[in-house]
Amino acid sequence: MSKTVTIVRNVLEANERRAASLKEYFDGNKILCLNLMSSPGAGKTSLLERTLADLKGEFKMAVIEGDLQTDNDARRVAATGAQAVQVNTEGGCHLDSSMIQDAIAVLDMKDLDILFIENVGNLVCPAEFNLGEDHKVSILSVTEGDDKPEKYPLMFHLSSVMLLNKTDLMPYVDFSLEAASAHAKKLNKDIEIFPVACRTQEGLEPWYDWLRKARAGKR
Amino acid sequence: MHELSLIQSMIDIIREERVKHGMERIMRVRVVNGALSGAVSDALSFGWECLTQEGELKGVALEIIDQPLRVACGSCGLEFEPEDKQYMPCPSCEEILGHDIISGKELYIEEIEADVLDDKGGAA
Numbered sequence: 001m002s003k004t005v006t007i008v009r010n011v012l013e014a015n016e017r018r019a020a021s022l023k024e025y026f027d028g029n030k031i032l033c034l035n036l037m038s039s040p041g042a043g044k045t046s047l048l049e050r051t052l053a054d055l056k057g058e059f060k061m062a063v064i065e066g067d068l069q070t071d072n073d074a075r076r077v078a079a080t081g082a083q084a085v086q087v088n089t090e091g092g093c094h095l096d097s098s099m100i101q102d103a104i105a106v107l108d109m110k111d112l113d114i115l116f117i118e119n120v121g122n123l124v125c126p127a128e129f130n131l132g133e134d135h136k137v138s139i140l141s142v143t144e145g146d147d148k149p150e151k152y153p154l155m156f157h158l159s160s161v162m163l164l165n166k167t168d169l170m171p172y173v174d175f176s177l178e179a180a181s182a183h184a185k186k187l188n189k190d191i192e193i194f195p196v197a198c199r200t201q202e203g204l205e206p207w208y209d210w211l212r213k214a215r216a217g218k219r
Numbered sequence: 220m221h222e223l224s225l226i227q228s229m230i231d232i233i234r235e236e237r238v239k240h241g242m243e244r245i246m247r248v249r250v251v252n253g254a255l256s257g258a259v260s261d262a263l264s265f266g267w268e269c270l271t272q273e274g275e276l277k278g279v280a281l282e283i284i285d286q287p288l289r290v291a292c293g294s295c296g297l298e299f300e301p302e303d304k305q306y307m308p309c310p311s312c313e314e315i316l317g318h319d320i321i322s323g324k325e326l327y328i329e330e331i332e333a334d335v336l337d338d339k340g341g342a343a
Binding site for chain 2: 127
């Protein structure tokens with residue numbers, strides 16, 4: 001005789017459990033943890049290079065770099081003097097909490113102020129996996145088109161901040177800051193939007209102020 | 220995009236439940252997939268087919284229940300099922316922002332149908 005057994009278990013429960021214990025760890029150690037997400041080439045690493053260099057006198061920061069292959073990004077970030085550890089997903093489309101647990105085991109977390117997690121370049125999957133972060137931050141570059149928040153809603157829905165990068169290229173592309181902002185606000189009315197150009201270092205100060213405020217909130 | 224790894228997580232859960240409930244042969248697994256879960260039902264079915272080609276779950280049916288998106292209006296509180304996942308005007312007050320999601324984000328195993336051993340160790 002067969003019998004139906006009620007289960008009701010979340011398929012992602014293992015990840016959620018690990019994410020909750022990471023969150024507890026970050027809170028307990030007063031570390032601000034940010035999960036940076038974007039498509040490949042939007043400028044996550046460039047933003048980190050600038051941020052790490054400009055704020056290194058203010059905060060102790062470390063970076064977890066997620067990529068399918070290579071340690072190119074970890075080397076770029078480490079050149080600023082910040083600690084960096086590379087996680088290779090070997091084809092995986094996102095980082096999960098177990099990878100973050102392994103990565104923080106090799107980082108020196110003592111007195112750390114801010115931990116940046118640079119997720120795998122992908123506008124879809126990374127948004128579905130919590131990593132115990134305080135905030136998700138999405139980066140959209142103006143060369144990608146202003147309809148991306150509308151096309152990839154989950155990431156922008158869950159992000160506290162959207163950085164619109166490469167604004168120095170605005171004269172050459174049909175990108176409307178207003179349209180991109182409106183699409184993002186439609187999904188998430190509280191999202192903070194900062195237009196920046198990492199290459200020319202324009203517009204970064206409001207982002208740094210946001211970081212300072214978020215960091216102060218963890219003390 | 221990562222439905223295969225979701226199926227792997229499901230199989231891990233099913234293995235645990237099988238031991239816990241003393242299940243013999245498993246006939247059917249029912250999964251609830253919300254419209255905003257990010258997992259595509261067709262891709263889940265395909266992933267299930269791939270990962271149950273052999274072994275203990277060979278031939279087990281995966282039943283996927285698609286759970287529609289349901290929200291509560293951010294302004295007037297009316298509960299409704301938006302037709303469009305991106306643009307969701309409230310049918311009552313037309314507010315488009317700040318809705319709370321009531322259901323549609325979930326992805327969970329709801330039930331497993333199986334032959335279950337009774338206390339004496341025989342099939343019940």
